[in-house]
Amino acid sequence: MSTKVAIIASNGGLFDAYKVFNIATASAATDAEVAIFFTFEGLNLIHKQAHHQLPLPAGREHFAEGFKNANVPSIPELVEMAQELGVKIIACQMTMDVMNLQKEDFIEGIEVGGAVTFLDFAKDANVSLTF
């Protein structure tokens, strides 16, 4: 059976996005089955508009140039790659309700579910990560 990687993304900055999507795409490219549960500010990472302009941490804005120099792919590119590689994206229903967000506010191809949707996947995962 293949490796299963379960990730919780609960923060909405650019650094957080890279941590989540780099691990996710690298794992999926290494034949792992990957699911990410996006909750609270993590929802920004898959929000149609927000994920194009995620903020750098305060005082760390100068890293923008570093990202450019290192030729790091953009977050929308990484998200697309992740989906192409079969990474399952789950948005947290409860947080969506709290923030008054609809499924249509997010990128295509996501699932919406509660904590148990994630748990059902994560219960036999080999690797569990929280960002």
Next chain:
Amino acid sequence: MPLIKADQSLDCKGLACPMPIVKTKKAMDQLEAGQVIEVQATDKGSLADLKGWAKNTGHQYLGTIEEDNVLKHYLRKASPDEIKEQKKYMHVITNEELEKKLVSDEIAIILDVREPAEYAFNRIQGAFSVPLGELENRLYELNPEDSIYVICRTGARSDMACQLLAAKGFKDVHNVEPGMSTWSGPTESN
């Protein structure tokens, strides 16, 4: 260093993690089992990453050379049933037995039927390279009267090579098992 032959070359120069891995995966999906890919990357992390990737996906990491600050990684696509293939050729010699023969100076021809890129990174000293796919057209380079020890990585390709040689009238052909995957004797590389 002579050019190492690959079936496909993939340009990942200038790309940061995880792109070299993602692109290698996609390119590997398009290859036939047994084919070799060359991945060119400038990301220093790609060396450890591709080794780890190969270990986890079951493909074979052959080696890396660095040229003008570009890392050239060589990987061979594994076939799902490579290790399980039925072996049919009867005359088998173990790695250890062959190693003893080499030490005792018995004259023997070692025929390495792996891909040129595998041969380039790690081979028995003096082994003669003829990839399995080219063997039938290059039989004239071998003498049917010689003692020939045929080796590959796990004994599957060399088994097929032995069968071919025997069918073509070669008199004294032996399959070396398991082969280079566990060879502990002296080796050389380009």
